[in-house]
Amino acid sequence: MTDITATTPARAVPDNTAPQEDAATILRRKEKRMAAVFLAPTVIGLGLFVVVPIIASVVLAFFRWDVITSPKWAGLDNFHSLFSDPTLRSAFANTIFFVVTTVILQLAVALGLAVLVQGIMPRWLQSTLRSVFFFPIILSAASVSIIMSYLFNQQFGLVNTYLNDLGLGSIPWFTNGFSAQVMIILIYVWQNFGFTFLLFLGGLASIPRDVYEASSIDGATGWRQFRHITLPLLSPTTLVASVMAIISALQIFDQPYVITQGGPGNSTETVVMVIYQDAFGQLQFGTASAIGVLLTIVIMLVTALQFRLSRRFVYYS
């Protein structure tokens, strides 16, 4: 905070520097005003569309509300009901399974391809592949899911048609619990690894070449350089990428909703799908909000844990 008294001399003692200091103060005030003007749209937007809905959602978690009638106070009932809901338990189990598998796959694929592209490919191919790998991310997840459900339709899908032509028979891609989970994971990773890939590519570019040169002189090559130089120096990027991937995977919705609607059985039902179903299927906006609050707490805890662990595993210099 600016201390005006420290920079503005007392009026009783005229000073030649006074007009200059006043001008500086005025300038600073002007700058503050300009900063406020420029920041206002973002602050107002965030406030209206992020902060207010978050607060409203937390408040709603303590009410029963079906949109049509007035909300009724429910205390902690909505939270109590969550712990006895087998659907939610299974959805949390599925979500954790999705998070673990998609994050590991996403990071592994993105890192592998980033190393390959940065280290081996010629420059023109690098830029082409950057675009190719990033492309799925700009597609609508719902559109991708619809196309995938057509491609892998057990009866008439293109993939099974070719498999049948080869005499391999049809595969129940989405009509068997385990294969449906695997397919959802693969589709999700295919669509999302591009961003992680770009992060890793940036991280790799920032590792000084002389570290590799020095290690080469010491006789280190290939895997040893990757294990002892690339991975440790990429750890800040890995931290950011994994935090973002986990937060995103915890909110997985589009793919299972469009392709399997959570089935077969409850095998692909995720927490966000339960939130949607409770809110718009069952008109239980209070319960849906309570699950939302619970999911937010889980995300915050996981992220905090990651940053805590990062003290041991992340090298910033």
Place this chain on the structure above:
Amino acid sequence: MTDITRRVALGAAGVGTLAALTAGFPRLSGLDVPGRHGNALRIALFGTQQQAAQQDALIKAFQAENPDIKVVMIPIQASDWGGFFAKVLTMVAAGTPPDVVNVATEGAQLFAAKLAEPLDDYIRRPAERAAMQDYFSDVHPSLIESFMYKGSLYQLPANFNAANIFLSNTALHKAGYDYPPDDWTKDDFVTMLRAIKKTNPGAVPFYWANRMWGGVTPWLYINNTSILRETKSPAGAAADWLWNGFYKGVPAAQGRSGGPLWLEAQATIPSVEETFELLREMVKDGLSSSPASGGGGALVPQFASGRVATTTAGGYWVDGLAQAGVKNDQYDVQFMPKWKSQSHQFGASGWSMMRSSSRKEQAWAWLKFISSRKGMYLSAPKPTTTPCRRSLCAGSVEIDGVTHPFYSAEGPKHWKVFYETLDRFPGTGPFTAPPSEPAIELALDKNTINAVGGSASQMRSALRSLQGDLTRALETRA
């Protein structure tokens, strides 16, 4: 060239933003939402902007009879009826509910319980007697009963679709079969599928989509059972003014109630298990497809190309097949085969007047018009559905002295099956759709794949899971 200073650039950007905000103000503030601040009757329709535009003739005809009522059609796009109702509910939450909503069986009881105005008092007005008698005389009572909830009528049904069996004539002839008789049995059906599989190995003998309408439900109904136990509300006052009033002397109306109720899950009872077992065996033997999720959109080209020999569909499919180039004589339609009964399931749709509407008289005028012969015809001038008025469900339709082709231009040889399904089988009724229908349908879809896609023990486990999901869905709404 003049240098552009940062100050000028920022100023220009500011002015530009201000101009964009001013130009976009109606959109940003919602002022341009159709009919929001006018005095028009706001009608929410499940469909696209293009489908809403196709209702122009209907709106013009309505306004010719009601020049003082301005109508705004609000098309709401969604992947299914559940999505449509969710969007209507967001309009309600936002304080801008429509006056009239296009509601199908899926949402009939949800709307009746929470949002819709009962129509009993409007229908019983002496001034409406003639128009309403004309309507009820032309509409099968089971359609009316399906839109009754706890003794009151909430909609005048406009169209319906019963799940019948569509047959590819090519596949049938190849298997040495002709058009099956009306009273064929489920064993006849399975035998026919085996013959089709033998003579046409590349084809799918029977295809079905995994959904409430036309999925497992028709098979449950012909086996005289259902995943939810159905009871009936007492008819109450409707027994006098409706069943013994407008429907006096109509045998099909005798014993009708105040609407169906589904309060209890029964997915594990032997008859339900028996039905799922039939489908499971058909899938296992390669007589039926493994059920895919979703509607029948992807099915049209498969049926048109002869890759699918039989499937469940309704009158709505006739125009779709014609558009895909399928000739009338390439396919036919027959009732569901007989098992313990031959009761069919149907889904219907109509128009609900919103309880919150401040334009109820105008809304009633719309409901009355759209249930007239002219209004009902104009709302669906092609066989994209089955009109609820029997007189419209014919080879051709005469409106204002002009004869229009209907099933005579597009339609299979036995198109009369569509409406006769109601006349021939009195037990025919709506699929199970309590107020929590979206959750019921989701539970059925999710568990059906497991129930028919594996062993008998997996099927029983899936039915137990279905029972649990259904019970929770019914409890939470109660």
